[in-house]
Amino acid sequence: MGEDSVLGFHLVGILAFSLSTQIFFFLATLVLSGFDPLVSVSQDS
Numbered sequence: 001m002g003e004d005s006v007l008g009f010h011l012v013g014i015l016a017f018s019l020s021t022q023i024f025f026f027l028a029t030l031v032l033s034g035f036d037p038l039v040s041v042s043q044d045s
Helices: 002-032 037-044
Strands: none
Touching: none
Protein backbone atom coordinates (compact mmCIF):
# COMPACT_ATOMS: atom_id res chain seq x y z
CA MET A 1 0.00 0.00 0.00
CA GLY A 2 2.80 2.40 0.90
CA GLU A 3 4.58 1.95 -2.43
CA ASP A 4 1.33 2.56 -4.32
CA SER A 5 0.71 5.85 -2.51
CA VAL A 6 4.28 6.98 -3.22
CA LEU A 7 3.90 6.10 -6.89
CA GLY A 8 0.63 8.02 -7.09
CA PHE A 9 2.27 11.03 -5.44
CA HIS A 10 5.08 10.98 -8.02
CA LEU A 11 2.57 10.73 -10.88
CA VAL A 12 0.66 13.75 -9.57
CA GLY A 13 3.90 15.68 -9.19
CA ILE A 14 4.97 14.83 -12.75
CA LEU A 15 1.58 15.88 -14.16
CA ALA A 16 1.64 19.16 -12.21
CA PHE A 17 5.22 19.86 -13.31
CA SER A 18 4.47 19.15 -16.99
CA LEU A 19 1.35 21.33 -16.85
CA SER A 20 3.24 24.23 -15.24
CA THR A 21 6.01 23.99 -17.84
CA GLN A 22 3.46 23.98 -20.68
CA ILE A 23 1.82 27.13 -19.24
CA PHE A 24 5.26 28.76 -18.84
CA PHE A 25 6.25 28.05 -22.46
CA PHE A 26 2.80 29.21 -23.66
CA LEU A 27 3.17 32.55 -21.86
CA ALA A 28 6.77 32.87 -23.07
CA THR A 29 5.61 32.30 -26.66
CA LEU A 30 2.96 35.02 -26.30
CA VAL A 31 5.53 37.49 -24.96
CA LEU A 32 8.03 36.66 -27.71
CA SER A 33 5.32 37.06 -30.36
CA GLY A 34 4.76 40.64 -29.18
CA PHE A 35 1.95 40.21 -26.64
CA ASP A 36 2.77 41.81 -23.28
CA PRO A 37 0.10 41.11 -20.61
CA LEU A 38 1.33 43.98 -18.42
CA VAL A 39 0.96 46.47 -21.29
CA SER A 40 -2.54 45.24 -22.18
CA VAL A 41 -3.66 45.51 -18.55
CA SER A 42 -2.26 49.04 -18.15
CA GLN A 43 -4.03 50.14 -21.36
CA ASP A 44 -7.39 48.82 -20.12
CA SER A 45 -7.33 51.00 -16.98
